[in-house]
Amino acid sequence: MLWVGLLLLVLAILSNLLYFLRVPAASLPWVNLILPVLALLFLLIGLFRAFAQSQIYRGKIWGSVVVVLGLLLVAASTLFFVGARKLPRSGGAPQIGQRVPDFTLSDSTGQPTSLAQLFLASSGAPPPKAVLLVFYRGYW
Amino acid sequence: MRGIQENLQEFAAHGVRPVAICVDLPAVSENLRKKQGYSFTFLSDPQTEAIRRYDLLHKGAGPEEHDIARPAEFLVDRSAIVRWENFTEDIRVRPRAQQMLAAAESIRW
Numbered sequence: 001m002l003w004v005g006l007l008l009l010v011l012a013i014l015s016n017l018l019y020f021l022r023v024p025a026a027s028l029p030w031v032n033l034i035l036p037v038l039a040l041l042f043l044l045i046g047l048f049r050a051f052a053q054s055q056i057y058r059g060k061i062w063g064s065v066v067v068v069l070g071l072l073l074v075a076a077s078t079l080f081f082v083g084a085r086k087l088p089r090s091g092g093a094p095q096i097g098q099r100v101p102d103f104t105l106s107d108s109t110g111q112p113t114s115l116a117q118l119f120l121a122s123s124g125a126p127p128p129k130a131v132l133l134v135f136y137r138g139y140w
Numbered sequence: 141m142r143g144i145q146e147n148l149q150e151f152a153a154h155g156v157r158p159v160a161i162c163v164d165l166p167a168v169s170e171n172l173r174k175k176q177g178y179s180f181t182f183l184s185d186p187q188t189e190a191i192r193r194y195d196l197l198h199k200g201a202g203p204e205e206h207d208i209a210r211p212a213e214f215l216v217d218r219s220a221i222v223r224w225e226n227f228t229e230d231i232r233v234r235p236r237a238q239q240m241l242a243a244a245e246s247i248r249w
Binding site: 019026028029084085087088090091092093094095096097098099100101102103105106107108109110113115118119122125126128129130131132133134135136137138139 | 141144151152154155156157158159160161162163164166167168169170172173181182183184185189190191193194195196197198199201202208209210211212213214215216217218219220221222223224225227228229230231232233240244247249
């Protein structure tokens, strides 16, 4: 049980790296949350056995250490899960079929650029039929 | 962003011009573009004018509790009408380039 728990714990940590791979990411946050909880469950069962039936099962000391690690990982994963999903509702954002608000913002060279200008032909390319506006958090 | 850059030709083939918008100053975005090799347009909204107009303000979520944009994507046609949009529920989950290309493909312009 302790070994299964340890393996799950390692998998749980590694699962946080999946965002960098090309996997469909919609369910990933749940994987990141559930794996540490599962790992902790197995570790606790293993630790309970190690203490209750110490003639058969070993691992009182290192089991305790890994359980503490597991607890920390569950706490961190939960905090991260809640934090990453704490987003404003954006109920007033333009909906499909609605007109988007106009804007004029500086591009990365400091050139003021309006929404209408984004639809003009640029550097040999024909005028686009659509603009994909990608709002992101920024790198600060 | 990386996915968009890698599929820039496909976006162009679909007549779609990707544009990134955030609160970073132009110099910061230009630095990012150069470092990562992004060749599409980046717009700066440090005063969160457009971000607020699109109701995407995420109050105090930046460093030193600065306001930033929550992640969101809009596919807008030449009449400024939204044809497809996406609001993530988790900042770690963003639409893949393939997903956005599929959206562009499914629309009759």
